[in-house]
Amino acid sequence: MGLGGGIFLVPLLTLFLDLLMKTAVDTSLVAVVATSLSASSTYIRKGLTNLRLGLLLETATAFGAVTGGYIAVFLHENVLALVFSVVAFYTTVSMLVDKNRSEYHKCCETGKEDPLNLSACFTDEVSGNTTTYQPRRLLAGSAASVVAGAISSLLGIGGGPVKVPVMKMVMGIPLKAATATSSLMVGITASTGALVYLSRGYIQEELTALTVFGTFVGARLGVKVACSIRSRHLNMIFVIVLIMISVQMLLKGLGLKG
Amino acid sequence: MGKTRSINFAVSRIMNIGLYTALALLASGMILKRFGLSGTIIRSDSLLDVGLTALLITPIATVAICLLFFIRLGEKINAVFAAIVLAVIAIGVLFS
Numbered sequence A: 001m002g003l004g005g006g007i008f009l010v011p012l013l014t015l016f017l018d019l020l021m022k023t024a025v026d027t028s029l030v031a032v033v034a035t036s037l038s039a040s041s042t043y044i045r046k047g048l049t050n051l052r053l054g055l056l057l058e059t060a061t062a063f064g065a066v067t068g069g070y071i072a073v074f075l076h077e078n079v080l081a082l083v084f085s086v087v088a089f090y091t092t093v094s095m096l097v098d099k100n101r102s103e104y105h106k107c108c109e110t111g112k113e114d115p116l117n118l119s120a121c122f123t124d125e126v127s128g129n130t131t132t133y134q135p136r137r138l139l140a141g142s143a144a145s146v147v148a149g150a151i152s153s154l155l156g157i158g159g160g161p162v163k164v165p166v167m168k169m170v171m172g173i174p175l176k177a178a179t180a181t182s183s184l185m186v187g188i189t190a191s192t193g194a195l196v197y198l199s200r201g202y203i204q205e206e207l208t209a210l211t212v213f214g215t216f217v218g219a220r221l222g223v224k225v226a227c228s229i230r231s232r233h234l235n236m237i238f239v240i241v242l243i244m245i246s247v248q249m250l251l252k253g254l255g256l257k258g
Numbered sequence B: 001m002g003k004t005r006s007i008n009f010a011v012s013r014i015m016n017i018g019l020y021t022a023l024a025l026l027a028s029g030m031i032l033k034r035f036g037l038s039g040t041i042i043r044s045d046s047l048l049d050v051g052l053t054a055l056l057i058t059p060i061a062t063v064a065i066c067l068l069f070f071i072r073l074g075e076k077i078n079a080v081f082a083a084i085v086l087a088v089i090a091i092g093v094l095f096s
Helices: A007-018 A022-047 A051-073 A078-098 A101-107 A138-155 A159-170 A175-199 A204-227 A231-253 B002-034 B046-075 B076-094
Strands: A121-122 A132-134
Touching: A007 A022, A007 A078, A007 A204, A007 A231, A022 A051, A022 A078, A022 A138, A022 A175, A022 A204, A022 B002, A022 B046, A051 A138, A051 A159, A051 A175, A051 B046, A051 B076, A078 A138, A078 A159, A078 A231, A121 A175, A138 A159, A138 A175, A159 A175, A175 A231, A175 B046, A175 B076, A204 B002, A204 B046, A231 B002, B002 B046, B046 B076
Parallel strands: none
Antiparallel strands: A121 A132
C-alpha cells in the first residue's frame, strides 16, 4: 500500500504490546525502512516506481522529517496518539471521497512540457494495460510532502498515508505508481528520522531487530498481493484498516484505552 | 526508457545488497545474544548496531546512486534535487 507498515505497526506495538508511544515510533521507523527496501526493490524492477518524482518530492519530505524528529522529543504520548488518529482519519476520508478512483488512468495527462523528465509508464500485471502518465501540480505535491515528512518522524509511520492520497488525487498519478513511489520515499524519510533516534541512543536494538524480521516477511508477501490485486480492492482494504486504526488510536489518545 | 531502466536496475541492486547484509548482521547478533555467545567472537550489540546502521544507510545510498546517474546523464535539475535530499539528511543527522 506504500504506507511503510508504520500505520499498522505503531498501534500494534502500543495497543497490544503495551510499549510506550515513543518506543513504538522509534522501532517502527526502522521497520518501515526494512519494509520499504524490501518492497521498493521489487517495485523498481517492475518499473512501477517513478524515481525522479520520488526524489523531487523527497526534497520537501526530508525537511519535514528532520523537523518532526526534533518536535517529537517534546510531545506527550497522548498528543502523539491523537495526532496519529487524526492523520489516519484524514487519510480514510480522502480515499473515500475520491470520486475518480476507478478511472484514475483517464485523468493522467501526457504530452505537456516535461523538463524534469517525470513522465513515466508502466504495465499493470492484472489488466495488462500500459499506463502513461505525467505528474501535475508539483508545488502542491511538494508542500504536502513537507507535512508528510513531519508526520513521518513524529508518528513513525513513514508518511505514506499522506503521500499516497496526495500523489493520487492532487498530482494525478495512478494508484499503483503512487504506491510504489511512496514506498521508496517512506524508506528515505524514515531512515532520516531513525538515524536521528539511533544517534541519540533511543532505539531498543533487540526489539527492533525482531520487528525488522517480521516486517520483512510481511513486505515480501504484500508486494506479491499488490501486484496481483485490482486497484479498487486495494483501495477498500486501505480504507477499512485505517478506520479501525483511527478509532483505536483516538481511544488511546483520549485515555480511554491502554 | 533505457536510461530509466539502468537507474532502476542499479538502485534495486543496491537496495537488495543493503537489506540482506543488514538482515544477516541482525540475525547473527540475535543468535549470539540468544545462545549466550556474545563476547566469544564479537559482541552481539556491535553486530546489532552495525546491522541497524547498514539498514538505515541503504536508502541514503540509493539516493547517492541516483545522484551519480543523474550527473552522468546530464539531468542537472534532478541531480540538484538528489543532492538537496542528501544534504538535508546529513544536516539532520549531524546536528541531532
